[in-house]
Amino acid sequence: MFEPKQVYITKGVQESVKPEIITGMMDSIMEFKKNIVVDYLQVFDIAVSQNGKTTYVEHSQEEPPCRKQLMISNISNKFVGQIFIIDDGNCITVMLAEEY
Numbered sequence: 001m002f003e004p005k006q007v008y009i010t011k012g013v014q015e016s017v018k019p020e021i022i023t024g025m026m027d028s029i030m031e032f033k034k035n036i037v038v039d040y041l042q043v044f045d046i047a048v049s050q051n052g053k054t055t056y057v058e059h060s061q062e063e064p065p066c067r068k069q070l071m072i073s074n075i076s077n078k079f080v081g082q083i084f085i086i087d088d089g090n091c092i093t094v095m096l097a098e099e100y
Contacts, residue, residue, distance in 0.1 A: 001038050001087045002029050012096040016079045024072050028059045039063050042085040048077055
């Protein structure tokens with residue numbers, strides 16, 4: 001899972017999420033891979049600090065259970081919500097939870 005292959009980003013993500021945050025999420029998956037077997041479905045819950053200058057990302061997967069917190073600073077981000085990154089074996093898709 002999550003070997004180099006074509007990555008598709010849905011329109012909802014393209015319009016809502018900064019590329020730096022997407023890169024941070026992909027980097028987090030690669031960090032997971034160093035320690036555990038990654039599941040096909042990676043879940044990212046995104047929140048923003050009150051001043052809007054810090055983005056908090058909680059990265060998790062179900063099997064095997066694993067959870068990690070990320071903090072991304074100095075990026076103007078207004079998106080708050082959940083993003084799925086799915087590896088179906090042929091490609092990787094980055095989508096808003098409501099686009100699933």
